[in-house]
Amino acid sequence: MSERRSIGSILRRLFLVDLIKGLAVTLRYSARALVEPRDGANPLQSIYTAQYPKERPNIPERWRGAPKLNNDPRTGESLCTACNVCALVCPVDVIQVSHASREFRDGEKVKKKKVLTTFVFDTSRCMFCGLCQDNCPTLCLELTQEFELAVDSRAGLVWDREMLEKGINVVTYKK
Numbered sequence: 001m002s003e004r005r006s007i008g009s010i011l012r013r014l015f016l017v018d019l020i021k022g023l024a025v026t027l028r029y030s031a032r033a034l035v036e037p038r039d040g041a042n043p044l045q046s047i048y049t050a051q052y053p054k055e056r057p058n059i060p061e062r063w064r065g066a067p068k069l070n071n072d073p074r075t076g077e078s079l080c081t082a083c084n085v086c087a088l089v090c091p092v093d094v095i096q097v098s099h100a101s102r103e104f105r106d107g108e109k110v111k112k113k114k115v116l117t118t119f120v121f122d123t124s125r126c127m128f129c130g131l132c133q134d135n136c137p138t139l140c141l142e143l144t145q146e147f148e149l150a151v152d153s154r155a156g157l158v159w160d161r162e163m164l165e166k167g168i169n170v171v172t173y174k175k
């Protein structure tokens with residue numbers, strides 16, 4: 001019995017049965033890709049190979065990626081009120097907000113208000129849980145759909161206010 005089994009295993013190896021089975025699976029999936037291509041896709045391109053970076057992947061709407069500090073589109077002024085809520089709710093303490101007190105005139109009265117001075121966000125330790133974004137009262141802090149956060153040095157992962165307001169630089173590759 002064991003002799004018959006070993007002969008069977010030798011024959012399988014000799015005739016490359018496992019290799020042929022594997023190739024058959026690959027061919028079956030490739031044929032399906034040719035017959036049922038994605039909407040508008042070239043049927044000669046396999047649907048199983050992402051063509052990144054030439055083709056950017058579709059990122060889910062609720063993806064939490066690169067942080068952005070949004071300004072008021074009409075005035076260009078920061079929408080951040082320096083309330084510090086985002087820094088307080090962050091479980092890993094990666095946000096630092098500082099402010100100054102500025103005087104302003106409201107009719108006859110002189111009032112004071114907090115003005116954002118610096119905003120530091122350490123993306124290297126952020127776990128993209130979204131708590132800061134969800135608790136921001138002015139909705140100015142946003143975790144965007146941009147996912148290309150890789151840099152050459154760890155220093156580039158600590159973003160200051162300017163970087164946060166500008167947002168990540170998206171490189172578009174040509175086909």
Ligand code: SF4
Nearest residue numbers: 090126127129130132
């Ligand atoms: S996404 Fe989460 S971990 Fe990252 S800064 Fe916001 S609260 Fe902190």
Ligand code: SF4
Nearest residue numbers: 080081083084086136
């Ligand atoms: S919670 Fe929003 S408004 Fe408050 S400091 Fe953070 S980003 Fe600014």
